[in-house]
Amino acid sequence: MELIDLALIWALIIGFGIIMYVLMDGFDLGQGILFPFAPDEDARDVMMNSVAPVWDGNETWLILGGAGLLAAFPLVYSVFLPALYIGVFLMLTGLIFRGIAFEFRFKARTSKYLWNWAFAGGSILASFAQGVVVGNYIQGFAVENGVFVGGPFDWLTPFTVLTGLGLLAGYALLGSTWLIMKSEGYIQDWAYKITLPLLGAVLAVFVIISIWTPFVNPAVWDRWFSNIQIIWVLPAMTAFFAWVLFRSVQKRQDGMPFVATMGIFVFTFLGLVASKWPYVVPPDYTIYDASSAWESQLFLLLGLLFVIPIVLAYTAWTYWVFRGKVKAGVGYH
């Protein structure tokens, strides 16, 4: 009966969910990362207002991803989470603090500074932890018979710390280019000013990771250098978007820096997937090894096919409603 390659469809859905999450929660986590460095309290108001209507919806992709993995690729779920045990805890703590700070800062008067710290701290912690996950994915997991057998701190290596810092810089870049698009005046000037140094930091991390990866995982090195392949288009596109970002900031364009940053993220993500495909629990397990039963994947797919278009349409509508610049001191007192 297994006429359709459901594992492949599910890999596409989960991949789509991950990139949606990274792009969308990335720019609002970026506001939190940049929060302590903002020029003043008015700028912080604008930063928070620029993401307030959408951040909660953005985060739902993460929960859907978690539940979707359990349903479609239980092996991924039951290896990644034990392996990243402490890291997952830190990420969830960060997200909870950020969520609570979001709600209370809007309603606070004298206690505002506390929520500023909670917002920044939570965002930084969650972003770093997510970057560490990426590092672990490249690095691979100690798995025997489908069960994680490594130690409690396997997830924390110099390499994963680097990817953690890399994603921190990446989210900050998404945040600053989002802010360019959504703000004006001295706040926008500040966002322009920090964007190129952030781009420099992101590219530096890319270069270090590229050099370091063969030492961490030779299989990835083979994939890229065994023979010249079409996949080199992906890093080329990443470089192209980095160049677009550089030019658009120099020309002080409004929306292009954010679009270019999304391009950098999408092609980096695709490059990462290409390095590993079809392995989802490196180094040994493919999407087919990690899949749940065919009928289980089908059972959930039917519901998702109905819901995802509605959620996407609604998401697009929200962004349309809240389009345009966020003005300082408007709608927030």
Place this chain on the structure above:
Amino acid sequence: MELDPLLLSRIQFGFVVSFHAIFPVFTIGLASYIAVLEGLFFKTRNPVWEKLARFWTQVFAVVFGMGVVTGIVMAFQFGTNWSNFSQASANFLGPVLSYEVVTAFFLEATFLGVLLFGRNKVPRGVHLFAAVMVAVGTFISSFWILSANSWMQTPAGVEFRDGAVFVTSWMEALFNPSFPYRFAHMVMASFLTGGFVVAGVSAWYLLRKREVEANRKALSMCLWMLLFFAPAQAWVGDLHGLNTLEYQPVKVSAMEGLWETDTNVPLLLFAIPDQANQTNHLEIGIPNLASFILTHDWAGQVPGMNEVAVEEQPPVGIVFWSFRIMVSIGLLMIAFALAGLVLRRGGRFAETPWFLKGLTYMSITPFIAVVAGWFVTEVGRYPWLVWGEMTLAEGLTPSLTGGMALFTLIGYVLVYALVFAAGVYYLMRIFQVGMEDTHTGDHIDEPHSAKRPWSGADVTLEAGGR
């Protein structure tokens, strides 16, 4: 002392889930109440209904938000601490839990926004429809969760192959033997929770002579509802108990504190169970009553703990006492519902100080009863994670150490304590500010946002002006 990752994981899961459960159990009941208020307003155009609906929607927004925040952790707990269980049961539990997330996602993305922020923006009929759909959505959400939980208690519709579950019939698995009872029991618990909280807050306002007309109406409604549901819950609870006797008899033995299978079993009102010596101390009981309740025969035979090996016995003390706390609160609820009926003559229910004060205190009891009830059913299934198929020890993450589990347990307790303190403090602020149309600087005019439930509440965090 060696740290036991199994015990610590059980405590952590129990803590996180108990803590999370109190929010949805309230919002499920409250959503239906708001839908009723909206319906009454739609039909009668009486502004009192709208005033109540507006006020309770604010409360709903905050509690719903707390439920979302504390629920995030749940989506990951199965993997972090119970990875073997996750992997083994993923073919059934994965889709079911995902459907719950999808339902909540869908609900939040569509009708919740209209309910919270669409009052003056969409036609009245559409707003009412949104309120009804939010209420329906909360039931669908709880359907999935309770189906998953019931399946772990009374697994059906699956076969176990190579250490994993494969679904043979989705209908049998979803509607497994204990599901109808557990679902009914929980939905009614939600109504009782919503009812007693609304009644308690209304009583608190009535004692202070605030918005008397609206709160009187609210209290009256609640009392009628409670008069029906409080006794009905006792009946459904009894049916649930009989179902448990059929499928998980040892859980019932623990609830009754019965160590050896016997006839003419008394209903124990008090006892100190002693697991080590397999006996009770200081027993006080009503002769033959437990036999009668469980078998409908005064001399009926009730299974005792000795039916299973000692290491397969659940911790009797926790189950025994949690059960008694739940039942006592249930009886107290029935008493208050009846008192409300008696006091209806001459409208004294809204003026009698002891009754109103009592109701104010009663508003906390449903939460205790719900958590106690879950303790009975969850602790009572020890040592099974999936009844008869997989033990808790087998389901545990193999790589988990005691130190890791202790670290995250302490972490979650601290984080949740902060979230809880902040949330409850803010709820109290909403209650203090109340439903009057005042301009004391306690309201804010932030832009309302459909994606953030809490922006549905517009009370400032600190009292006084800005």
